[in-house]
Each structure stands twice: as structure tokens, then as C-alpha cells.
Amino acid sequence: MHTPLLRHSGQTGSALVIALVFLLLLTLIGVTAMQGTTLQERMAGNARDRNLSFQGAEAALRECEAWIDLQTVDIVTPALADPAAWDGSGQTCTYSINQAPHPTLLAADPVAHVAEPRLVRVNPVDPAGSGASGISVRSLYPVTSRSTGGVDTTVVVLQSICERPCRP
Numbered sequence: 001m002h003t004p005l006l007r008h009s010g011q012t013g014s015a016l017v018i019a020l021v022f023l024l025l026l027t028l029i030g031v032t033a034m035q036g037t038t039l040q041e042r043m044a045g046n047a048r049d050r051n052l053s054f055q056g057a058e059a060a061l062r063e064c065e066a067w068i069d070l071q072t073v074d075i076v077t078p079a080l081a082d083p084a085a086w087d088g089s090g091q092t093c094t095y096s097i098n099q100a101p102h103p104t105l106l107a108a109d110p111v112a113h114v115a116e117p118r119l120v121r122v123n124p125v126d127p128a129g130s131g132a133s134g135i136s137v138r139s140l141y142p143v144t145s146r147s148t149g150g151v152d153t154t155v156v157v158l159q160s161i162c163e164r165p166c167r168p
Contacts, residue, residue, distance in 0.1 A: 049149035052105050053156040056147030060110035064093045064143050065162045068114060075141065079115035083144045083157055086113070107154075110147035114162075117141045139164050 068075070080086050088111045117139035141162040148155055 049154045053147050053149035053154045056106050056110040057145045057156040057158045060112045061145035061158050061160055064112035067093045068141055068162050075114050076116045077114055080113055080144055086146055088146045105150050107148040107152045112145040115142040
């Protein structure tokens with residue numbers, strides 16, 4: 001029986017090395033894409049959480065402004081020293097979590113603080129030129145609201161000025 005001689009070809013395994021290099025490059029591209037996707041997911045979650053917090057603070061602000069209109073006597077609560085650092089304690093009115101835009105998603109009830117009013121004289125313009133003064137005094141109430149998002153580290157503090165006629 002005659003066995004043919006096996007001839008050794010000139011291959012040295014370069015195809016295997018090239019394939020492994022391509023596989024390593026594809027793995028690096030895949031890992032980088034996954035990291036970018038994870039970062040984008042976290043950014044979207046943070047933006048959503050801040051938006052929830054903003055909506056809660058806005059709702060508390062509007063509710064407290066409506067509450068001011070219902071009061072029959074002037075409010076005498078001192079102003080906040082630093083509204084940005086306010087922790088929500090000593091609030092004048094609390095916005096009910098059941099009325100909040102997303103009640104189950106907020107970490108805490110939105111709260112609002114009303115400071116005592118500043119009195120302002122208003123002299124309306126007389127377009128008819130009749131000479132009537134019509135000077136009136138208005139109360140300007142600084143209102144500060146605070147809300148957290150889904151976690152208590154996402155905090156939004158909003159401020160507005162609520163105007164109403166002075167009560168005698």
C-alpha cells in the first residue's frame with residue numbers, strides 16, 4: 001500500500017491571528033456601545049426625575065397661590081433666609097400628594113412657604129385723562145415651593161410673587 005506523502009503547505013496560522021484581532025475589535029466596539037447606552041439611559045432617567053420634581057413644585061406653588069386668595073387676614077410668616085437651601089420645614093401650606101401630578105412617583109409631598117407681604121402702592125394710568133388718582137395698595141406675597149422627584153436628592157425650588165388687594 002502506498003500512502004501519499006503529505007506535503008506541508010506554507011500556512012503559518014495568520015488567518016487565526018487576523019480573526020482574533022477582528023474579534024477583539026468587535027468586542028471593544030460592543031462594550032463601548034453598551035457603556036454609551038447605559039450613560040444615555042441614566043441621563044434620561046435623571047431628566048425624567050427632575051421633570052417630576054419640577055411638576056410637583058409647580059403644582060404646590062399654584063395651590064399655595066390659590067390658598068392665599070382664600071385667606072381673610074394677612075399672613076405674617078417671616079421670609080426664608082436662603083430659599084435654595086430650604087429643607088421644606090416650617091411650610092405654610094402643604095400640597096396634598098393625592099392631588100400631585102404623579103402621586104406614586106414623588107419621594108415626598110411638595111410643600112410651599114408664604115412670607116409676609118410687601119405692600120406696594122399702585123397708581124394706575126388714567127387713559128381718559130379725567131385726573132382721578134385711583135391709588136390703591138396691593139399686597140405682594142413671596143411664595144416658595146419645594147418638591148423632590150422619585151429620589152430625595154432631586155430637588156426643585158420655585159419662587160413666585162402672588163399679588164392681591166390689601167384687606168382692610
